[in-house]
Amino acid sequence: MANIVQFENVGLRYGQGTETLVDVSFSLSEGGFYFLTGPSGAGKTSLLKLLYLAQRPSRGLIRLFGEDVVTLSRNRLPGFRRRIGVVFQDFRLVPYLSAFDNVALPLRVAGVEERDLVTPVEEMLAWVGLSERSGARPATLSGGEQQRVAIARAVIGRPEILVADEPTGNVDPEMAGRLLYLFDALHKLGTTIVVATHDVHLLSRVSSAEMMRLDRGRLSDPTGALRYPPRGPVAAS
Numbered sequence: 001m002a003n004i005v006q007f008e009n010v011g012l013r014y015g016q017g018t019e020t021l022v023d024v025s026f027s028l029s030e031g032g033f034y035f036l037t038g039p040s041g042a043g044k045t046s047l048l049k050l051l052y053l054a055q056r057p058s059r060g061l062i063r064l065f066g067e068d069v070v071t072l073s074r075n076r077l078p079g080f081r082r083r084i085g086v087v088f089q090d091f092r093l094v095p096y097l098s099a100f101d102n103v104a105l106p107l108r109v110a111g112v113e114e115r116d117l118v119t120p121v122e123e124m125l126a127w128v129g130l131s132e133r134s135g136a137r138p139a140t141l142s143g144g145e146q147q148r149v150a151i152a153r154a155v156i157g158r159p160e161i162l163v164a165d166e167p168t169g170n171v172d173p174e175m176a177g178r179l180l181y182l183f184d185a186l187h188k189l190g191t192t193i194v195v196a197t198h199d200v201h202l203l204s205r206v207s208s209a210e211m212m213r214l215d216r217g218r219l220s221d222p223t224g225a226l227r228y229p230p231r232g233p234v235a236a237s
């Protein structure tokens with residue numbers, strides 16, 4: 001499998017302080033499933049931000065889809081960002097938009113015609129089990145329902161990489177199981193999945209996942225992702 005992500009000696013420094021990420025080097029294979037773990041403050045969110053192009057590194061090389069993205073011109077960034085879906089821990093749904101319109105947002109931003117987006121949005125809402133809640137605003141949805149809207153929005157544009165930051169932080173174990181089921185379904189379709197999590201239960205449930213561990217800004221295995229011991233297949237709850 002080709003490398004879809006490559007970091008070489010990446011450093012990230014916010015302001016004048018010490019580096020938050022130090023000499024981070026790893027590569028991710030296309031179609032892989034990766035967990036990023038490490039204690040609070042280790043730099044997981046910072047690493048993900050580099051990956052989904054919300055932040056540029058202070059030094060080092062980052063290649064996405066085979067291209068150097070550190071020196072990428074501003075006008076090419078949106079095209080790259082569209083290839084990466086992001087599920088934020090706090091969902092970041094637009095509060096005044098319905099579930100339908102939140103999921104439709106990336107397609108509208110990409111210029112998809114209204115008549116062409118109804119079917120994919122409805123299919124995506126059905127996939128996450130929210131067909132009945134299509135017209136509901138985020139504030140009237142449960143935390144788990146909001147999260148499923150966030151996932152539907154992240155994957156509606158068929159991203160090649162899906163990044164999720166602490167996706168089980170706000171949901172109960174049953175919801176975490178459903179979430180993993182959705183991620184696994186996407187993984188089976190060929191999407192590369194990267195999930196930052198503290199949730200040891202989650203880590204034990206994807207037998208094919210590889211694990212990366214950050215500690216004080218350094219990857220504990222600088223040569224790349226470590227294979228996580230298989231513990232049986234993903235179970236849908």
Ligand SMILES: Nc1ncnc2c1ncn2[C@@H]1O[C@H](COP(=O)(O)OP(=O)(O)OP(=O)(O)O)[C@@H](O)[C@H]1O
Pocket residue numbers: 014015020038039040041042043044045046047
């Ligand atoms: N925008 C920022 N400006 C300055 N410092 C920041 C910024 N974002 C993060 N940091 C600092 O970088 C370090 C790593 O933070 P980061 O959020 O990446 O860690 P994390 O591993 O995701 O933590 P958690 O598990 O608690 O979410 C922390 O010391 C944090 O205070």
